[in-house]
Amino acid sequence: MxxxxxxxxxxxxxxxxxxxxxxxxxxxxxxxxxxxxxxxxxxxxxxxxxxxxxxxxxxxxxxxxxxxxxxxxxxxxxxxxxxxxxxxxxxxxxxxxxxxxxxxQPVTTDRITPEQAADQLGITDPAERKVFVNMAKTLRRTTPEEGEQQLAD
The missing domain is CATH 1.10.260.40 (lambda repressor-like DNA-binding domains)
Structure with a gap:
């Protein structure tokens, strides 16, 4: 060379x-x-x-x-x-x-929206997508009680 x-x-x-x-x-x-x-x-x-x-x-x-x-x-x-x-x-x-x-698969520290997550996961069915987005939003709002791990982040 x-x-x-x-x-x-x-x-x-x-x-x-x-x-x-x-x-x-x-x-x-x-x-x-x-x-x-x-x-x-x-x-x-x-x-x-x-x-x-x-x-x-x-x-x-x-x-x-x-x-x-x-x-x-x-x-x-x-x-x-x-x-x-x-x-x-x-x-x-x-x-x-x-x-x-x-x-x-670049690692990013930016958070993505539940909608973006659904896109990346290939969830296209409207009903499944709605359930997924709502669940992700619910998990994001839930704060762990004292001593519990937060699984959403």
């Missing part, structure tokens, strides 16, 4: 995956998709490069565990191997599982 004039940056210090492990994982995935990687002239690398739109040298570097710093390459790879892009980012060490979770 070079830090050259082309705008690439070194891999983040928090990369969670061993590059060689990524290469092994990718090789297993390609073989499961029917690409023969058993030898240098087996044709699997070239066939995958052609199908994915990645250069043969990029495919070789990925299989060796030489990770690109351009996430567009990983997106292209994810589409070609039919694996969700976030999983490839984690396996490639671009994000940790915790960082991915934080992006997918």
């Amino acid at each position: 070079k830090n050259s004039k082309r705008g690439t940056t070194p891999a983040p210090a928090h990369a969670s995956t061993d590059p060689a492990e990524f290469g092994r994982w990718l090789a297993q995935r390609l073989e499961s998709l029917g690409y023969n990687l058993s030898g240098p002239r087996s044709g699997g690398r070239s066939a995958f490069a052609e199908k994915s739109g990645l250069s043969p040298s990029t495919v070789t570097r990925l299989l060796r565990g030489e990770m690109p710093t351009d996430t567009r390459i990983l997106r292209t790879l994810a589409e070609a191997i039919e694996v969700p892009y976030p999983e490839v980012l984690v396996r490639g060490g671009v994000l940790t599982h915790d960082e991915l979770a934080a992006v997918q």
Whole structure:
């Protein structure tokens, strides 16, 4: 991985995956998709490069565990191997599982309304939604008696 004039940056210090492990994982995935990687002239690398739109040298570097710093390459790879892009980012060490979770479900300290909670929970039936909203509002107004825990917050 070079830090050259082309705008690439070194891999983040928090990369969670061993590059060689990524290469092994990718090789297993390609073989499961029917690409023969058993030898240098087996044709699997070239066939995958052609199908994915990645250069043969990029495919070789990925299989060796030489990770690109351009996430567009990983997106292209994810589409070609039919694996969700976030999983490839984690396996490639671009994000940790915790960082991915934080992006997918950010923690907020702002309170949400019962209506927003119903939306997030997917409660769409009007009767169920009304019961849920009313219960949430009732629980929010209820203060615990001395010595009891407040379960609503």
